[in-house]
Amino acid sequence: xxxxxxxxxxxxxAATGYxxxxxxxxxxxxxxxxxxxxxELTIEKFDDVAFVQEGSPVEQIQTKHHVAKAxxxxxxSVDLWKTLGIWARQVATDVDEVFRRRFILVTTGAAPDGSxxxxxxxxxxxxHRARQLFIHTAETSKSSxxxxxxxxxxxxxxxRQANLLKSIDILDGSPNIVDVREDICxxxxxxxxxxxxxHFVERLEGWWFSVVIxxxxxxxSIPVISIDNRVDELREEFRRTALPVDxxxxxxxxxxxxxxxxxxxxxxxxRINIGxxxxxxxxxxYYRASEQRSKWAREQLLVDGEVGSYEQQLIEAWQPRFAxxxxxxxxxxxxxxKVASGRLLYKWAEVDALYPLRSAAxxxxxxxxxxxxxxxxxxxxxxxxxxxxxxxxEGKEDQA
Numbered sequence: 001x002x003x004x005x006x007x008x009x010x011x012x013x014a015a016t017g018y019x020x021x022x023x024x025x026x027x028x029x030x031x032x033x034x035x036x037x038x039x040e041l042t043i044e045k046f047d048d049v050a051f052v053q054e055g056s057p058v059e060q061i062q063t064k065h066h067v068a069k070a071x072x073x074x075x076x077s078v079d080l081w082k083t084l085g086i087w088a089r090q091v092a093t094d095v096d097e098v099f100r101r102r103f104i105l106v107t108t109g110a111a112p113d114g115s116x117x118x119x120x121x122x123x124x125x126x127x128h129r130a131r132q133l134f135i136h137t138a139e140t141s142k143s144s145x146x147x148x149x150x151x152x153x154x155x156x157x158x159x160r161q162a163n164l165l166k167s168i169d170i171l172d173g174s175p176n177i178v179d180v181r182e183d184i185c186x187x188x189x190x191x192x193x194x195x196x197x198x199h200f201v202e203r204l205e206g207w208w209f210s211v212v213i214x215x216x217x218x219x220x221s222i223p224v225i226s227i228d229n230r231v232d233e234l235r236e237e238f239r240r241t242a243l244p245v246d247x248x249x250x251x252x253x254x255x256x257x258x259x260x261x262x263x264x265x266x267x268x269x270x271r272i273n274i275g276x277x278x279x280x281x282x283x284x285x286y287y288r289a290s291e292q293r294s295k296w297a298r299e300q301l302l303v304d305g306e307v308g309s310y311e312q313q314l315i316e317a318w319q320p321r322f323a324x325x326x327x328x329x330x331x332x333x334x335x336x337x338k339v340a341s342g343r344l345l346y347k348w349a350e351v352d353a354l355y356p357l358r359s360a361a362x363x364x365x366x367x368x369x370x371x372x373x374x375x376x377x378x379x380x381x382x383x384x385x386x387x388x389x390x391x392x393x394e395g396k397e398d399q400a
Contacts, residue, residue, distance in 0.1 A: 024180055026208045030187040033224060043215065052221050065176065073117040075137040080117055084149055088149070091163075106171045118170075185201050193238070199244075204230060243301060252284060263375050264374065265286060266283065271381075272381050289367070292365065293369075
């Protein structure tokens with residue numbers, strides 16, 4: 001049992017470390033927008049994270065995230081030597097590598113004062129002292145885990161050791177995975193109103209992780225400018241006159257479809273003999289509209305009474321059309337004529353009706369909102385739709 005717990009903890013730590021790496025890459029990309037927009041980012045290609053120009057890395061970043069313990073960067077630290085060994089082997093095969101790029105170690109751990117790592121911070125640097133401490137450790141340490149890295153560093157010529165250390169920056173005491181998100185929030189603060197920063201970053205990170213997953217499979221790069229473009233797109237969506245759209249392409253699960261298929265709005269459609277394919281579209285739009293409206297409400301992006309006014313607009317667009325349909329039916333007509341008229345009215349709502357909610361002019365929103373109203377029997381398609389019984393439970397979920 002203890003081994004299982006330990007294995008689960010290691011897996012969680014590894015996942016957290018990877019998420020930290022991806023989140024840190026986004027932060028660095030945001031910071032690069034103003035100064036180096038021509039660069040591209042890679043993840044797990046040249047290093048954990050790297051900035052690339054014309055196909056070659058100009059900055060390589062190793063990230064080390066610790067959850068349960070601080071992870072001090074002592075002179076024999078595994079984190080430190082694992083990274084140093086990788087970089088030493090790179091320098092050994094390319095003498096000019098240290099002059100073309102920076103090597104950066106970002107860690108949530110701390111480098112004790114007087115340690116080799118402490119002398120490679122951006123402030124109070126002393127590469128000569130750091131080199132002495134590294135050599136002493138490599139020659140005296142008995143760590144089998146670090147043995148290969150010790151050898152890689154010792155095998156470098158003295159001048160290459162010195163040049164490598166000149167190109168290394170150690171950023172210890174780095175923000176953890178939670179704090180990095182706060183840094184991202186600060187980085188985008190000028191792009192969105194203060195009260196919407198969290199939701200802005202939620203969407204930015206959702207896009208970012210999707211991009212990262214796609215590029216990992218192809219080991220390709222992500223242009224910094226693409227991050228800038230996405231920030232611009234989200235800025236437009238979060239304008240005070242705009243509403244961000246998250247569910248425009250969402251598809252309900254089979255379980256959700258089965259549940260919605262029992263609702264009054266579907267029974268209304270079957271009453272006017274709408275085909276199964278169109279009912280599937282109606283269920284999809286009902287799902288998208290209700291989920292989107294609920295999210296806007298949760299995130300407080302809607303003004304008080306805004307949805308009520310929108311629904312009233314839809315009802316008032318439907319009312320004269322429904323009244324005209326009823327007036328044009330012969331007084332003693334049968335159900336076949338009523339069904340035919342109801343199908344024409346529904347076709348208008350299904351195909352032609354398009355009413356924006358603020359800036360959100362999307363067919364799924366109009367169509368789905370009509371179904372939300374139909375679920376409450378506020379609108380209908382069959383001339384006698386109001387006779388349809390509604391159970392006390394039905395319609396309660398359609399208040400967003």
